[in-house]
Amino acid sequence: MKSKKYIWLVILVAAIGLLIYFAPIKNSNRTVYNMDLKYNDKDKTIIGTEAVDFINTDDVNLSEVYMHLYPNAFKDKSKVPFTKEEMGLAYPNGFKPGYIEINDVTFGKNEKATYSIDQKTGEILKILLPKKLGKGDRISFTIDFKVQIPPSCGRFGYGNNTIQVTNFYPILSVYDQNGWNNDPYYALGDPFYSDVSNYRVKLAVPKGMEVATTGVVTSKIRQGDMNVLTIDAPNVRDFAVVMSSKFKVAEGDVDGIRVKSYYFDEDSGLKALKYAQDAIRFYNSYIGKYPYKEYSVVESDFYMGGMEYPNLVFISKDLYSKDNLFNLEYVIAHETAHQWWYGVVGNNEVREAWLDEGLTEYTTIMYIERYYGKATADAVFKSIISGEFYKFSKTNKDDAMVKTLGQFKDWNDYTNIVYNKGAMVFNELRSLIGDEKFKEVLDKYYSEYKYKNATTQNLIDVVDSVTGKDTGGFFEEWLD
Template identity: 40%
Template structure:
């Protein structure tokens, strides 16, 4: 009897110890950003991704892309769909009245004068049957496709869209200049359906008005042989066919697909942590600086947040007056920054756009309604690059000149109540206000959050955030809850003070 009791006590002790260790391990896993914070079901379940296969031919004389897009679309919602929606971003370049530039930027975007750009849909089919469609929205930037039968939850549909794209002489995300053809936001991309329904916001002139799900792409583009191509994904084949070059590109689990082509490109490449880094540049100077900056940034962010999950990252000089722009595995950098007097700005912009690969590219968010979430984290990550590479003194100097100075130029003492960081793009009056609040004050907030929580907890939060929401969409609410969970602190008042945001 005593032996039985003793065995039971030992058994209970083992069970209790096991449970205690499990709790400790789970907590440790949470704090270290490991997968143990999530159930195996959550980690293993993945929504099926939409699959794009795009074949396009580029006419260099007319600046036209003639294309065919086959899309396997999966309804991952709990609703039945009678219609599907796509963004037609090129149509915002049709008229001067709908251009995604502010008044003072028109001459910078069109130094030789305005000419229209557009996307023209020729047909939409499914399984060989024509589908009715209508083009609507501000600037005719939404394609509404009526399905012949309801698309139920978890069901798939194959669509085929033929279209033509006219690229305008604009030095922006979508357009061409003296040296490069910038082919971004160029094809019909499926709109996001979330808890609010379909997200059909227009192409705003402020910020990066894009919100998209990750998808798989296989893109075939035929161009004249004089062009060198940089793109999202991996270039897996380059074939000479009939005097032209057929590029085959594959990209998996990315939010968008962009390309840039140039006749004068020179290319440097290196590797860091098993990731190929490429620098595409036009003149013979500072292509190496862009390459080294990208390498160092990737290494720092890999260690600080979590490893970059793709095989390559390209930094491409471009006819692009806005500074820099992020796309998956590819960033555009203003060619005018590749000069001796601009090299400090070049380094800053490259580091910032590389950081966007983590915040926007891998961890997604609604850049229209919650732009602060990726921009504030990216701007602060840029400061972190300087801290880890050069030390605290250099970081503080960069902070004063590139962050605090911009905010204080905007800030009016006593007007803090009007400095709301958490707001949609349409609520900002001008780009200066957007930059001062979303970028600068947003980065200041992340810096104060780090001070409030301490380095150990702060970087634990960043690693868990990256791990939990990679290839997904995160929200402000998600970020706040995660910060509270990892830190085991009530932070609502702290977030409300900086963001003017109240939890739902």
């Protein structure tokens, strides 16, 4: 996510049934989500059925699975994932709850499952399996649910123009070396961690509603007053849509990738398309090719700058003004870089947020260098990254980078340590090993951890492999 940092740039530049059957998707080692969703615009609800074909890829026998119910973080006003200072921006028209109701969970042919929802937060669904699941084994289960979308201009919610439908469905927690990762929806950072899966979605929306989505719309059928979209989204770690009846759409092509801009004002909307195309073009050549068919940049009621999801990013409408175009370009370049660092190469954004945000922020600086020259990139880096961090560090001595989101004090703390210091690590690494080796590091890191979740140690191992040196001391000095 690109939240408050973009402000500093002004200084520098002034209903089918219980189980839906779809054609099988390749990559049999992936968990598959088949979803049937119906959106009601009047009451801002989604009625959904989710059939999950889960595969255990870990060396442990599982007796249960856990799933995040992120919408329940928006149920209680006193517990919503916003700081006190943000509440007016998040709920400009007043607070109303958002939530998800689990109506039924079944295995196979309507075999009732035993399940429970964490009573403290309401954010974790536990499902007991009928038998232990070994490595490589699969089990299918179906969840019926209802989602209430809140009147929020955050990631999940609706404003006067757009509806952001993100982190809205039950999604499996990640099981890794630390066990099940059932972290809450923190107010700071991007509190998400998920495995790459395959998605097939049927989404019914009112006619006249334009939909920007993860994946590719493979069919669109009119059924009365509704349009039913079939969406295919393989090899992604999440699924999201942004909807509006006011969208205009422009598109172009980069290296065979369909790039789309959803917007309200044509001048800035077309510029957003160009910025997205430029970013895709550069990152394709420098890191490795974007492995999906489509990519969408969406103007939205989101108040925090920009936010990334697979194949889809949404950008605050406030950035689409004529006097804010460099900010718009910077945020689009940042969110597009997240398609590589988060989307394709994942990581635990709760416990190692610096890994994707720091690399994304520095990749954005490299975009500036590519299109505006090194002098401009150095000036931007000094103004909004190193300069801001050094001011911060004068009064903040606890700048350890590898810690959970709950350990950061506020947005200033998080931004300076995760974004700024994180980008400084990669800038220093580039200076230390040279441009050629640095490019090789990014290429190897991308190719080796494509569709996987990487760790800080994985990155260090890649650097050591490329350079033939032990760089553990370098990273330890920066990360502690």
